[in-house]
Amino acid sequence: MTDIKATPKEQIARVTISADAGFLPPVVEFVKQMTRRLGLRNAEHVDQAVELVCMNVVEHAFAPEEEGSLDVRVVRRAGLVVVAVEDQGLPFDYKRLEEGEDRTVLEILHGSFDETRFVNLGRRGNRVELLKHLPHTDVRDHLPEEEHRRTLEATAVPEDTPLQIRMMRPEESFELSRCVYRSYGYSYDWDYIYYPDRIRELQEKGLMISCVAVTPEGEFVGHLAITLDHPDSPVGEAGQAVVDPRFRGHHLFRKMKTFMGKWAADAGMYGLYSEATAVHPYSQRGNLHLGARETGFLLGYIPASVSYKQIGEEREGRRGSVALFYMRVKDEPEREIYPPAPYLEAVRRVVEHNGLRRVLGEASDPALHPSRMSVEVRQDHNLAFVRIDEPGADLEALVRSHLRDLSLHRVDCVYVDLPLSHPATAGAAAGLENLGVFFGGIIPEAHPGGGDVLRLQYLNNIEIQAGDVSTASDFGEELLGMIFRQNTLP
Template sequence: MTTSTTDDVVLRRLGPAEGAILTSAIRTAYGPSYDIRWVYDADEVRARLTDGRYVSVVAETPGGDLLCHMGLALATPGDVVGHAGQAVTLAAARGRHLFTRTKRFLMDWARDRGMAGMYSEVTAAHPYSQKANLAVGAWETGFLLGWIPATVANDAATDTVRRRRSAAFFYAKVNDGHDRPVYAPPRHREVIGRTLDRSALRGRLAEPPPGAEPAVRTVLHTEIDRDHNLAVLTATEPGADLAEVVGAVRHRLFHHDRLDAVYLDLPLVSPGTALVAEDLEALGVSYAGIFPNHRADGDVLRMQSLHGIRITADDVVVASDHGRELLDYVLADLPHTSRQPG
């Protein structure tokens, strides 16, 4: 699907030469504060649209005036799960449910292409974007506490204090993914099972094979996001030394690189995750949720560790009962140094 037209709205994909439309929309909505910097570079947007790493969908008036934008980022053009973001609804379009119409158009495109689904980090400073995601059939799979930098302006937040904000993580399924085992750590097995069921993911809880042992050494990839002042660690092979390795890397990232948060992804398709993940509890690394990760096969268990960020229940707005239950679990798993009762 490339175009859909009604009497009042035209939905279509942008061509490579139209990257400036996204850049202009971001500047209108966020000024210079948007935390993904490449969207301000029309040439970079054009390059991503050209090679298939980015799909850009807009809602316009029949006369061509922009009303809403949404993008889908892919690590490679053949990815089966994409990252939906850069959602902008201009002031003239508020109240017309164009976010949901635009996202459904994007989901239809992904379904026709054979993709499994798309995920998105949605601000938890207000419920509006979360409600829109729920309306198109997406469900919360976790919460990234402190994910959004304080420099990002958000005029819909429930308060005006400039501080790091949290994000609700949503997954929208468009086709069945592949059947796969999910080796959840015993302590988080129940919440992971509930999340799999709610999101209709094809992962199935499994026990490590009898006699299974973790690898001797952990294989860890570190990706620092300077725009967010955080890092995402991916253990493609969680080993017996996981806690030792993560502890050393986290110390360097917090005290040398001065990052605010570190997130750790563990592959749920690996029995090693069930065997060693609970060793992280002594470090104060806590549960965030289930997330896709292009460096790992299938879903990952994401853990999080915050540095100098205090989170309360009142800081995080949720829009569904499922989201509230999941947030309560995430907050309860935080070490006491990172949370206060709401």
């Protein structure tokens, strides 16, 4: 059977049906066949998951006398096939997940798809997105383990060895994956990087911009990327740092980040944010040396399975944390911000320390219309993001409901992203502190609606000790202390 050729973000099919269970079987079968045509060879449980989501709409989204309908879409994104189910009925009822057979709904969805997102569209209804990675080639299945072992055992390369720092081309994605495997074996935290086809797609669509450090023989020995939500995003995340063990001590991270900072400035971006491990202080020191500054700490962001044996960590069995950094490459616009009162002091200190052009605006009461938000569960890290596009009067109730549901399914950490420049944020989110939600950090200019993201955090009965979190500056120590004082959960 010939695969359908589709560009990422292309809608392949859309089916609209009445909210009647009798119409579901042919639609579910159609979706199953379409996903197979797009490359999901092992899609045995796709139909079961799609049927569950559609049946939830049929049974619970509309009143008995209401003539509702639902849209089922099949979409191709970079490296992904997405099945989206949309309706304009009642929001997904999370309370039903606490009892009876519905306790297994998310387990079935997570077992069939790699990610599940619940999106509240406000007046425009609801959308559930089921995301599945395409089965691209994994270099770990084709490269000998000896290649990794040889690299680890090799002697250090002299510091005067000439290296070229340049932009990476999409067709070089296999060399990047090979460099990662050679340097880290199976243990690199971002699994995507082992799949050259996925990397190439992200590069071709402008969602991942990379530089590489290359030897005179053409061998990749370093890598740093800027990942973007959209090709025209005003800020990007600097990450996926890779340094071949033979070239440690050559200051490749500093050289590559300086190189990418210049690229970002030339591209008209405002800056780069990054997540530096706080398991040790070395990555934070590297960012500070480049002029980046702390904007927060995310407790428990790193799974306990990620090890840093080379620096003698002592957090066995506990999750690790990250420090948020921002490196400005161009002055951002002046904006009014509306931080909720419980987080005002932390926001003020971050804004002041980073020299952000922000002034406190006059807060307004939350609008009467429903909040617009989405929930994304990242199974590989066992954490979730609750992203608020527009806060409404129901924000606290919705966040409480999502926290209860995610806690029930043993998600360790939940991060709540708020639009800091939205006038309703101050009032709508003021009560989140009572739910155990505390300050995490600020990501300047990263909200899709414009302005900064205020990231809050919630820990679901996991242990994070102050001694597990390293800092690299006086301000980092001050900010981390504020965050631990706000975390009032036992």
